[in-house]
Amino acid sequence: MDALAVAVVAVVLVVPGVVLWRAVGGRRAFGTTAERATHAALHEASLASPPLRAGLTVDAATRSAGHLRALLGSAAVAMTDTERLLAWDGTGQHHAPVAHDLATDALQRGRTTVQRVTCGDPDCPVRSAVVCPLVLDDRVVGTLTAYDTDAGPGLVRAAGEVARWVSGQLELAELDESRSRLAEAQVRALRAQISPHFVYNALTAIASFVRTDPERARELLLEFADFTRYSSQTHGEFTTLAEELRSIDRYLLLERARFGERLQVVLRVAPEVLPVAVPDLCLQPLVENAVQHGLEHGRGRGTVTVVAEDDGAQCRITVEDDGVGSDPERIRAVLAGTADGDSIGMANVDARLRAVYGDDHGLLVETALGAGTKVTIRVPKWHAGVSAP
Amino acid sequence: MNTSFDVAAVAVVVVLTLGIGVYGLRLARTTSDFMVASRAVSPLWNASAIGGEYLSAASFLGVAGLVYAYGADMLWYPVGFVAGYLVLLLLVAAPLRRSGAYTVPDFAEARLGSAAVRRLASVLVVAIGWLYLVPQLQGAGLTLRATTGAPAWAGAVLVAVVVTVNVAGGGMRSATFVQAFQYWLKLTALSVPALFLLLAWQGDGAPDLAGPAGPVFRETTSVRLDGPVLVDVVERTVVVETDGRDRVLEPGPARLGPGTVVFPAGAEVPHVDRIERSTGDTWARPLSGAGGLEHPLYATYALVLATFLGTMGLPHVLVRFYTNPDGAAARRTTLVVLGLLGVFYLLPALYGALGRLYAPELLLTGRTDAVVLALPGALLGGVLGDLMEALLVAGAFAAFLSTSSGLLVSTAGVLVQDVLRGTVRDFRRATVVAAVVPLLLALAATSLPVSQVVGLAFAMAASTFCPLLVLGIWWRGLTPPGAAAGLVVGGGLSAAAVLSTLAGVADRGWPAALLAQPAAWTVPIAFAVMVGVSLATRSRVPAGVGRTMLRLHAPESLGLRR
Numbered sequence: 001m002d003a004l005a006v007a008v009v010a011v012v013l014v015v016p017g018v019v020l021w022r023a024v025g026g027r028r029a030f031g032t033t034a035e036r037a038t039h040a041a042l043h044e045a046s047l048a049s050p051p052l053r054a055g056l057t058v059d060a061a062t063r064s065a066g067h068l069r070a071l072l073g074s075a076a077v078a079m080t081d082t083e084r085l086l087a088w089d090g091t092g093q094h095h096a097p098v099a100h101d102l103a104t105d106a107l108q109r110g111r112t113t114v115q116r117v118t119c120g121d122p123d124c125p126v127r128s129a130v131v132c133p134l135v136l137d138d139r140v141v142g143t144l145t146a147y148d149t150d151a152g153p154g155l156v157r158a159a160g161e162v163a164r165w166v167s168g169q170l171e172l173a174e175l176d177e178s179r180s181r182l183a184e185a186q187v188r189a190l191r192a193q194i195s196p197h198f199v200y201n202a203l204t205a206i207a208s209f210v211r212t213d214p215e216r217a218r219e220l221l222l223e224f225a226d227f228t229r230y231s232s233q234t235h236g237e238f239t240t241l242a243e244e245l246r247s248i249d250r251y252l253l254l255e256r257a258r259f260g261e262r263l264q265v266v267l268r269v270a271p272e273v274l275p276v277a278v279p280d281l282c283l284q285p286l287v288e289n290a291v292q293h294g295l296e297h298g299r300g301r302g303t304v305t306v307v308a309e310d311d312g313a314q315c316r317i318t319v320e321d322d323g324v325g326s327d328p329e330r331i332r333a334v335l336a337g338t339a340d341g342d343s344i345g346m347a348n349v350d351a352r353l354r355a356v357y358g359d360d361h362g363l364l365v366e367t368a369l370g371a372g373t374k375v376t377i378r379v380p381k382w383h384a385g386v387s388a389p
Numbered sequence: 390m391n392t393s394f395d396v397a398a399v400a401v402v403v404v405l406t407l408g409i410g411v412y413g414l415r416l417a418r419t420t421s422d423f424m425v426a427s428r429a430v431s432p433l434w435n436a437s438a439i440g441g442e443y444l445s446a447a448s449f450l451g452v453a454g455l456v457y458a459y460g461a462d463m464l465w466y467p468v469g470f471v472a473g474y475l476v477l478l479l480l481v482a483a484p485l486r487r488s489g490a491y492t493v494p495d496f497a498e499a500r501l502g503s504a505a506v507r508r509l510a511s512v513l514v515v516a517i518g519w520l521y522l523v524p525q526l527q528g529a530g531l532t533l534r535a536t537t538g539a540p541a542w543a544g545a546v547l548v549a550v551v552v553t554v555n556v557a558g559g560g561m562r563s564a565t566f567v568q569a570f571q572y573w574l575k576l577t578a579l580s581v582p583a584l585f586l587l588l589a590w591q592g593d594g595a596p597d598l599a600g601p602a603g604p605v606f607r608e609t610t611s612v613r614l615d616g617p618v619l620v621d622v623v624e625r626t627v628v629v630e631t632d633g634r635d636r637v638l639e640p641g642p643a644r645l646g647p648g649t650v651v652f653p654a655g656a657e658v659p660h661v662d663r664i665e666r667s668t669g670d671t672w673a674r675p676l677s678g679a680g681g682l683e684h685p686l687y688a689t690y691a692l693v694l695a696t697f698l699g700t701m702g703l704p705h706v707l708v709r710f711y712t713n714p715d716g717a718a719a720r721r722t723t724l725v726v727l728g729l730l731g732v733f734y735l736l737p738a739l740y741g742a743l744g745r746l747y748a749p750e751l752l753l754t755g756r757t758d759a760v761v762l763a764l765p766g767a768l769l770g771g772v773l774g775d776l777m778e779a780l781l782v783a784g785a786f787a788a789f790l791s792t793s794s795g796l797l798v799s800t801a802g803v804l805v806q807d808v809l810r811g812t813v814r815d816f817r818r819a820t821v822v823a824a825v826v827p828l829l830l831a832l833a834a835t836s837l838p839v840s841q842v843v844g845l846a847f848a849m850a851a852s853t854f855c856p857l858l859v860l861g862i863w864w865r866g867l868t869p870p871g872a873a874a875g876l877v878v879g880g881g882l883s884a885a886a887v888l889s890t891l892a893g894v895a896d897r898g899w900p901a902a903l904l905a906q907p908a909a910w911t912v913p914i915a916f917a918v919m920v921g922v923s924l925a926t927r928s929r930v931p932a933g934v935g936r937t938m939l940r941l942h943a944p945e946s947l948g949l950r951r
Contacts, residue, residue: 059932242429242714271430272565272712277489310564312816313491313802380806381491381711384498387940388489 044071045165052169053176056134056142061086068166072158074146075125081142082107092126092147095119103143106131110140112160114151125149130156132163136170183355186348198254198288205258220257223250231284240388241308241315241379242274248287248306255291263295264303273308273315277388278379279352285345286319286363286375293373294321313381320374325367335363346375357383394779395536402574402786403551406794409567411558429714430565436725438565439709441572443470443726444733445521445792446528447843449575449785452734454757456741458664460672460679463741465692467734471727473700478723481701483716484862484941491711492704492799493854494807500861500941502931503869509876511807513853514704515823516880518800521703521846522793522827524839528758529789530831531839535759536782542832548786549828552793556801556824557817564798565712571791572729578784579736582765582777586743589768598742599673603666604658604749612750614646620659620753623666628652645753652750661755672745684902691906695848698912701858702850704803705795715945740764758839761785797823844906845887852879852911856919862941864920865934871923879915883907 031039048067051060061079065087069077076090078099088096095117106113112132119126128151134142144166146159202224209217227250230243245267252265287306294302305320333339335350350363357380367373430438448470455463490496494510497503526545533544590596603623622638630636631648638659645659652658660666665681676685700706713719744751744760747767751757762785765777797820805819853876860867860875886907895901903910923930931937 274429275711275714309559311559312798313806382489382495382499384502386489 041071044068048166049169052166053173055173055177056081056086056170058086064166065089068144068162069146071162072146072155074148074155074159076147078103078145078147079142080107080145082140086142090147092119092124094121094124095126095147099145102129103131103145106133106143107140110135112156112163114156117147130159132159134163134167134170136167136174141170183352186352201258202254205254209257216257220254223253226250227254231281236388237280238277238386238388239280240274241276241278241317243388244278244281244283245269245274245306245308248283251284251287252291252304259295262301263291264301266303266305268305268307268309270308270310272310273381275388276315276379276381277383277386279349279356282349282353282377283317283319285349286377289346290319290321290323290373290375293326294323311378315379315381316376317379318374318376320372322372325369325371325373327369328365328367331365331367335365349377353377353379356386392537394775395782398779398783399533399547399786402783402790403547406567406571406787406790407551407555409570429718430712432713432718432721432725434565434569435709435712435718435722436729437569437572438712439568439706439722439726440729440733441568441570441575441787441791442564442705442709442795443703443730443792444572444575444788445843446525446785446788447839448734448737449579449788450528450532450758450761451524451839451843452737453740453744453761454759456738457744457760458680458752458757459682460667460677461675462677462679462682462685462689464738465689466696467737469693469696470700471730471734472697474723474726474730476697477701477706478720478727481858481862482710482719482723485707485858486710486713486719487716487943487945488937488941491708492803493702493707493857494803496861497857497872500931500937501867501869501872503872506869506872506876508807509873510854510857511803513849513876513880514803515800515808516884517702517846517850517853518704518796518803518823519827519830520842520849522796522800522824523831523834524842525789525793525796526828526831527834527839529786531756531758532762532782532785532789535756535762536778544789545828545831548789548793549824549831552790552797553820553824555790556794556797557820564795565709568709568791568795571787572733574787575784575791576729576733578780578787579733579740579761582781583736583739585773585777586764586768587739590743590746593768596746598669598746600669603668604745604752606652606654606656606658606749607747608654609651610654610750611649611651612753613649614754616647618645618754619643619662620645621662621666622659623657626652626656626659628656658749658752660752663755664752664757666752669745683897684899687902687909688906691909692844694912695844695851695906695908697851698855699847699849699851699908702854703846704799705792708795708799708802717944737761743768841887841890841905845883848887848906848908848911849880849883851908852883852915855912856916860916860919860923864923865938866923866927866930867919868923868926868929869931870926870929871919871921874922875915875919878918879911882911882914886911 044067048064048071051063054060056079065077065079066089068079069089074090076088076092076095078088078096079086080100080103083100085096085099088099102115102117105115110133112130115129115131117126117129126147127149129145129147130151131143131145133140134144144159144163146155146162148155202220206217206220206224209220227247230247230250249267252263256263256265283306287304290304291302294304303322305318307316307318307320309316309318330339331346334347337347337351346363346365354362361378361380364376364378365373366376448467452463452466452470455466485496488496488499490499493514494507497510498507526548529544529548530541531544533539533547534541620643622640622643624640626638628636628638629651631650642662643659658666663681665679667677667679671677672679676689678685682688710719710722713722740761744764748760748763751760751763762778762781765774765781768774769777801816801820801823804823805816809819809822856875856879857872861872886904889895890901890904895904
């Protein structure tokens with residue numbers, strides 16, 4: 001048919017292919033033998049690292065033992081914790097049941113031991129073992145044992161280094177864990193931190209309706225109850241945007257009962273983004289800030305605008321007030337964690353968004369003294385590991 | 390024909406599309422009432438939006454043109470376009486929604502945990518998106534040329550610019566409502582003229598559509614030819630050419646044009662050489678090979694496979710399911726889509742059939758895709774004809790705009806997120822990139838047959854994303870290497886098949902049929918490769934596949950999903 005047409009379709013199909021090739025980073029042969037050996041060792045280490053970052057568990061040991069054996073070049077590798085064998089990789093599987101007993105000495109003394117292994121099978125390469133302790137904060141938490149026909153000084157040194165490296169990975173794992181515990185504690189603190197002022201103000205506002213409009217007072221009390229439940233309930237790490245907005249609505253309803261006409265609220269929500277999974281309580285601190293800055297610091301009227309928009313593969317949420325605004329330098333200090341004050345919730349939201357989605361997804365704050373404040377967050381519609389219940 | 394009506398119709402559609410994009414959401418949803426602001430999109434709205442995004446140039450113009458030229462077998466196109474949603478409903482809709490994925494690459498990463506498969510899927514999304522965009526832009530060029538006489542590039546550039554401005558300017562932030570509006574516009578634009586055409590046909594004494602005769606000129610007809618056309622003359626005919634002189638056409642091949650040729654009433658229509666003449670009864674009989682199609686049984690099955698399985702892999706279709714609040718709503722939406730599309734697809738076949746009676750000259754010029762636009766002028770005439778033609782032009786432009794917008798949003802999203810990461814960070818710039826490439830392709834390849842490229846997009850989607858989605862959802866054993874191998878083999882084979890068809894590697898017989906409709910063999914091969922390589926790499930089954938499967942399949946209400 002038409003040669004041009006063929007060329008065109010070929011272009012359509014080839015261009016993405018080239019882009020893919022570039023993205024994957026087409027592999028080429030490189031370097032001297034020494035460079036290749038270094039690369040091979042580092043590559044094995046990098047493969048062993050991710051499972052170990054989950055801590056010293058059966059799963060982590062099983063998935064990393066093979067790479068550690070490749071790194072050591074020994075016949076077999078065993079990993080134990082203080083209680084039992086976690087994983088065995090390599091030949092001589094029949095020695096696995098006694099591997100933990102072999103490690104007792106190293107576990108108790110915290111030092112590398114070299115031991116003979118007796119075996120009835122003349123073909124079995126497992127004749128001697130180098131047992132190295134895995135040390136974490138001066139505690140022995142487990143051992144790494146390399147088995148081979150003859151444990152020469154080379155294997156002893158290599159096993160010692162590998163054990164030290166594994167210990168380093170386990171320390172990082174503990175660091176990760178304490179970091180996520182800290183983040184969890186922060187969310188819990190945030191939840192417990194429904195401001196006493198807010199409780200007092202909401203209850204007084206409700207009280208003022210009890211005689212004049214008992215029906216409304218009742219509704220507001222129920223909303224208050226729902227709000228406190230949502231805010232203090234422990235649910236998962238993530239929730240849907242719809243849930244989060246519902247809680248904000250309750251909050252704003254109570255604030256409007258208090259401020260009446262002085263507080264105007266504008267909501268603009270694209271229905272396409274309601275199912276997006278967002279970190280729990282990621283909007284509420286921002287809206288609380290907006291109400292505080294927009295109104296409480298003495299001004300007559302204020303408008304709080306909450307917009308959730310569809311933006312391709314992302315969802316963009318802005319919380320805006322037309323209040324007193326603040327000094328950009330101060331906001332910068334708050335987000336950097338170097339200043340305290342009433343914006344602590346904002347810093348927390350910023351840190352959590354960065355932790356989940358990466359540094360591209362922190363808060364974007366536009367403000368100046370007297371010019372109001374606009375806070376924007378962008379959340380991908382899908383992100384690995386993020387899902388609402 | 391009255392050009393000003395058509396121009397006005399195009400202008401109105403463009404302004405309405407942009408207007409709803411810019412102001413629609415703001416007016417409808419700016420409120421302080423949360424219950425109004427946060428109302429989830431109902432299945433009917435959502436289904437309308439899917440219909441609006443899905444019904445493309447191929448549906449609005451192409452299907453009628455195919456039925457017109459090749460007869461009853463082509464009815465499998467509309468059937469397949471709809472039934473694709475049945476497969477989607479049964480196998481994919483709810484689990485995919487529960488996975489939380491927004492695009493197929495998201496699904497690949499969620500299910501397989503592999504960045505490489507994700508990237509491969511992203512590249513395929515861009516390839517399919519571009520392949521599907523090219524015929525949309527070409528269709529726009531064709532429509533504008535057929536109705537206003539503007540050069541072919543004008544329509545393509547117009548649609549590309551409008552869509553890019555709309556998408557980059559944020560007009561698709563309220564995509565559901567824009568697209569839902571487009572569905573109802575398209576349905577109206579196709580059904581109202583159809584009603585008048587049917588009445589006119591009744592008034593004409595309801596002549597037989599499937600009689601023993603071939604297509605004839607019912608009255609003296611003057612046919613304008615832009616270039617020379619090679620035709621097969623059936624019977625001896627005396628025509629008048631541009632210079633006013635008579636010319637006797639003897640049975641056999643003849644070269645006509647450029648210029649105007651006037652045929653007498655009652656003359657048999659000479660057919661352009663790529664379409665074989667068929668009588669009414671062959672045309673109406675399935676598997677008769679009307680229009681010169683070879684191996685109609687194979688072609689039918691291949692077509693059925695491509696359309697049934699390809700729909701689920703179209704990038705702009707899947708993203709719409711994300712709007713559903715849960716898996717059950719996704720199923721309800723799909724059910725409504727089946728109804729809405731079913732109604733719509735009744736109409737193109739009607740145009741194709743009436744076209745054989747009232748607009749047979751397109752069989753001579755070969756511009757069969759224009760049959761929908763030619764009918765009102767031929768059958769109704771006068772102001773009514775002009776108005777109906779303008780309505781059809783409006784509907785056709787709605788089809789180009791909505792499908793192109795949806796494709797552009799999906800393609801640009803994937804471009805910015807995966808393919809050009811680090812190079813193009815800005816969604817707007819990615820939108821421009823995503824639009825410029827297919828526009829250049831459409832301008833360069835004006836002679837690329839529209840339906841063939843749409844067929845390629847479907848065949849490619851069916852041979853790549855269908856196995857990935859179906860096996861990913863229903864089989865625990867799928868591994869990242871298996872998925873990658875299947876995507877590469879399926880995508881490569883389907884692409885190679887259509888490239889060689891376009892290059893004319895095989896003209897006749899089995900090779901031609903196999904290459905023109907590759908899905909019947911590429912889809913099974915892709916499935917086999919994916920399963921085979923997965924079985925061979927059993928150790929690479931992702932850890933936690935049980936948890937992923939529970940998440941995909943357990944209804945939300947059971948609360949098992951954590």
